[in-house]
Amino acid sequence: MQLVVGKIGRAHGIKGDVSVEVRTDEPELRLGPGAVVLTDPASAGPLTVESGKVHSGRLLLRFAGVKDRNAAEALRGTILISEVDPEERPDDPEEYYDHQLIGLDVVLLDGTLVGELTEVVHLPYQDLLTVTKADGTEVLVPFVTRIVPTIDLENQRAVIDPPPGLIDAAEAEVVGGEADGAESAAEDAAGDEGDEGDA
Known part of the structure; x- marks a missing residue:
């Protein structure tokens, strides 16, 4: 099962960070360091999350292999997709x-x-x-x-x-x-x- 978990926005800084529009209630799980996400368009990925932080209320991610602003800007608009086991449930039993x-x-x-x-x-x-x-x-x-x-x-x-x-x-x-x-x-x-x- 595939779930859309985010959309890449503009580049931030010069080291490859990008802002991400979060579309999941579990960003720490779906978009945490080490997470591998598929992409739409598929040619942009898969991408591995190298690091992440919150800056001015926005989630900033750095992906492995994305080393500069130009590479980060090339990802702008890319949809991030997570593979989820259909039987998986959120940690909260009420969700x-x-x-x-x-x-x-x-x-x-x-x-x-x-x-x-x-x-x-x-x-x-x-x-x-x-x-x-x-x-x-x-x-x-x-x-x-x-x-x-x-x-x-x-x-x-x-x-x-x-x-x-x-x-x-x-x-x-x-x-x-x-x-x-x-x-x-x-x-x-x-x-x-x-x-x-x-x-």
Whole structure:
């Protein structure tokens, strides 16, 4: 299983360091010294992380063989990809990788099927689960424990307890792929703990 874990930005300094836009909740694991990452385009890699540090809130990495600013600048825009065992789980039992969640059946507390979990949307304040219903419409469900109390990987389902109007089309029209009320529900839940998905 391959996961996108970062994107290389501009060169920093003259010794080959590059800034990296992090796209994983586990940068110390995926982008730590000694980590080997694949690249898109493939011709740029694979790359081995030689060293890393945080500077002014940005992650700076140096890759083996990248010795100067010109070589670093040539990598700009390259996507970094990590190979992950499909059975691997984050250290925190309450967290999940996106690929573990996508494809799960989404059901209510009483077992009623709502639809399929088709995407995990990572926002600064929390994550949202995109649920595609049988009629093809989509709703966004805040990924917080109060609304998504159970992720059952063994039975391939996510159990949700949505507030009124979030799922029920009679109470909230689905417009442009988002249910009316989803945004307010997300804001209401934003104070809850639970950035539970990982990239």
